[in-house]
Amino acid sequence: MELAKKVAIVTGAGGGMGKVVVEQFLERGASVGAIDLHIDGLEDLAGKYPQQLVVIQCNLTDEKSVEHAIKKTAENLGRIDILANVAGIAQAATDIEHVSLADWERIMAINSTAVFLTSRAVVPYMKQQKSGSIINIASVSVDRPRPGLNAYVASKGATISLTKALAIELAPYNIRVNAINPGPADTKMLGEFTASGSDEGDTKENIFRKSVPLGELITPEAIANCVLYLSSDLAKMMTGSVVNVDGGRGI
Template structure:
């Protein structure tokens, strides 16, 4: 019960890595807001978590929507201890010069602007409390980029740098900021990363991961739980690779 008494907002929490983090956090005693653009998926998962979770529809690229999410959490709990910026998108594997402007703008808005918007909405509250933890879900793509995912890679590199910059600035206010860098996992984005989900493509992808398997939602939940718990009170500004050795 490492998160007993803590409250957490998890964006993109209805599926994939986000759902794994939701399940782990509730199992460890946290009260969780499952914030997702898919209201039905968020409500379904919240119902499974019982009294430990609430659902909130949010577009993390929209300032008014993010502000409404933050208000709902504060109105419900009175305080927010943990923010997990998990919501993310990618463009399909494409030569960098052929990615459409609309796809580029969507990657920037969801993967990058969202971190800015959630910070505007919740950092003042954490500063006032002299306590808080922000966890940004980055990617090994931000450390060791793959070809044909250039603008997605860049957005995750940005997130790693943003996490470190936020950590340095907010440390004196008692707020810790870290990032997690998973390798691709069994999530709705896997097919988008690979271009096509075939046994051949999976084998090719897995050949780059020394441990020989994809990241799982459980892997991410376990790592996130540690970094957001008091056990990690001396850890800020790190980008933890949860990648089975992919970045070695």
Template sequence: MRLAGKIAIVTGGGSGFGEGIVRKFVEEGARVVLMDRDLAAAERVAGEHGDSVKPIAGDVSALDGFNAARDLAISAFGGLHILVNNAGIGQSPMPMEEMDEGLFDRLFDVNIRSIYNGARAVLPHFKAQKQGAILNVASTGGVSPRPNLTWYNASKGWGIAATKGMAIELAPFGIRVNAINPVAGETPLLSTFIGGDTEEIRARIVSTIPIGRLSTPADMGNAAAFLCSDEASMITGVDLLVDGGKCI
């Protein structure tokens, strides 16, 4: 129960890594506002956890969604202590000059603007209570980029840099900011990143991961729960590799 008494917002919690984070947070005693563009997915996950999870529809590219999630956390649970910026999108492999402006803008809005929006929504509350934890879900692509995913890699590298900048600015207010860097995982986005989903392609990806498997939502939930708990009270500005050794 390392998160007992904590109240969190988790974006993109209706599937994939976000769902794993929601599940682990509840197991560790937290109550969660699950924000997702897909309300049906959010309600499905929330329905597995009773009164501990409140679903809400919201687009992370808009400030209004974060404000509504913050207000729901305070009205339904009585406070807010944690923000997990998990929602993100990927891109199919392609030469960098071939990405159209529409997809580039969407990458920017979901992977970059979302962190900005989340900060604007929660930081006044966190600063007032002199306590809070923010976790940004970045990627190994921001540390060790792969060819033909340049603009996705860049968006995640921005998230890592933002994490460090936020951490140093917010430390005097009692607010910690960290990131996790997943490797390719068992999520709905997998086929987008690897250009398809066949046993051959999976085997090629797994061959680059020393531990010998893809990451899972449970792996991300475990790492997120630790970094957002009081056990990690001396840890801020870290981008933790959850990658089975890929980036060594």
């Protein structure tokens, strides 16, 4: 996988999946603009890869902050080849009649509108280079929803639709746009999908792991492997694809 000298932007870089995606890009010689609201967990990587890593604190729901973060990455690292939209928030399972408009809008803002904002900001750089790869992390729950995750599933469905719309729009510029649907993954977020919004004892084991035909929760590494593959020339004929990395949960 040839990724040395490439420049990647990773959102949600301080989270369970995002940090592993950042690490794997850095290990393969790529430079990274790592964007997150919470950047404390990225300090060790910043110390280890001072030349390759730019850490940017940014609220992805704020239009100006997103534009600033993308510009800062391009100015510091010279170009933008890859955008991995990993940031997201969960929804505590809630019956539709109890979902507030504020909660609906907050989930949409981070899980789908932020993907629009980052994509819009990187495309001019990619068009100029006549190459680019955008990877959006959606969710297998779009195909296999769990009850009460109404806003979350809708937000990820919008991201998959945007992925396909941009794939056709940007193909003439050799910019590929793909999505990954993770199954239940072993990160902090998983417990946040329960009705109480926090991991309830053995929920991970009893509800989530047992729902995966291959019998294990998805690791952040498994998602990162797919992000790197879709970023690389190995996937040069893939665009508009939605790849399940879900241990068979979507079957």
